[in-house]
Each structure stands twice: as C-alpha cells, then as structure tokens.
C-alpha cells in the first residue's frame with residue numbers, strides 16, 4: 295500500500311461475506327463510487343433465464359453478455375437496495391437475487407468470453423479512480439493496480455446465516471440448510487473455475503468476518519484508508 299490515500303479500492307470475497315455492505319459504507323464515507331460487479335453477472339444470468347436460453351450454450355451466452363443493456367440507476371425505493379437495476383424497462387433489482395439466479399450465475403460467470411466482456415467495462419470504470427469495486431476477481435484480474443486490495447471472508451455457516459436473515463427480513467420464506475448447501479456449491483464453482491477464480495490477491499489484506507463484526511471491519515478499513 296502507498297502512503298497516499300487509496301483511490302482505487304478492490305474488495306473481493308465469497309457470497310455473503312459482507313463485502314457489499316462494508317463496501318457501500320466505505321464508498322459513502324469516502325465520497326467514492328460504489329460498484330458491485332456481481333450485479334453484471336447476475337443481470338446476464340437473469341436475462342438468459344427470462345428468455346429460456348440454454349445456459350450451456352457458451353457462444354450464445356457470451357454474445358448476450360457483449361450486448362446486454364443493463365441500466366444501473368440511483369435507488370428509487372428505500373428497501374435496502376444500493377441502486378435500481380433496470381433491464382428492458384423492468385426493475386429487476388430483487389429478481390436478480392432470486393434462488394434461480396443464485397443457482398445458475400456460476401455457470402454463466404465461468405465463461406471466458408462473458409468475463410472478458412464484463413471485466414473490460416468494470417476496468418474502464420474502475421480506472422477513473424475514486425471507486426470501491428466489489429467482486430471476486432477485482433484485485434487479481436480487473437484492477438490489479440488497485441491501491442488497496444481487501445479480501446473479506448467468513449465460514450460458509452456464518453454466511454448462510456446472514457443470507458437467511460436477509461431473505462427473511464425482506465418478508466420472504468427461506469430454508470437455512472438449503473441456503474448453506476447452495477452456498478457451498480457456489481463457492482466451489484467460483485473458486486475452481488479456470489478463468490479468474492475466486493482467490494485473494496497475493497498483496498490483499500484478509501479480513502475474517504467470523505471474528506470481526508461489520509462495524510469493526512468497516513472501522514479497520516477506514517483506518518487503512520487514512
């Protein structure tokens with residue numbers, strides 16, 4: 295890490311590690327753009343499912359990722375969302391977080407062509423600076439020159455508990471065991487794929503959120519930014 299305050303902050307980690315919540319707070323307090331790259335992979339998956347596309351047709355899914363019109367706008371509702379995600383005029387902010395997208399997003403995000411199309415856009419935005427970019431491969435692939443690289447982790451059980459609470463708090467039904475099983479499977483797929491697998495960059499600061507609560511992690515990162 296350099297002595298000047300960081301302008302490009304990469305924040306990676308597995309599902310429900312708390313990176314989006316912390317990243318959002320951090321971006322707000324620094325006056326930086328918050329960019330959750332998972333939205334892009336989810337949006338492509340959502341469109342493919344909506345159009346009954348064959349998710350195993352790599353060429354078609356790659357073309358979709360190259361051409362998808364994903365609109366990310368200021369939030370219009372105060373229901374916990376960081377932004378509105380609009381596709382074809384439809385607000386898909388929560389649809390994109392459905393169990394069906396969760397179960398299929400790892401297949402879509404393993405395709406090299408999909409990753410290339412989306413990470414080029416992410417890199418273009420990230421290189422402008424004053425950004426907290428959240429994902430799986432930001433410190434390793436998208437922005438390897440980031441001034442500060444963070445990797446947030448937690449046990450699968452703790453992360454499944456958080457996801458369960460998030461769904462129940464939205465007033466929807468949830469099954470903890472099912473969430474845990476799917477989370478372990480998604481971790482496995484995300485960390486074993488050939489292209490840009492989930493892993494901390496060699497120079498990343500690793501934060502274990504099993505032993506630190508959100509406030510402690512946030513304060514610790516803010517300290518590092520000063």
Ligand code: DC
Pocket residue numbers: 309310331332333335336399400403428429430431432480484
């Ligand atoms: O952070 P999330 O759960 O919303 O991400 C959804 C999926 O997108 C995740 O299972 C893996 C993929 N993803 C990725 O491969 N690379 C990123 N930079 C961000 C997300």
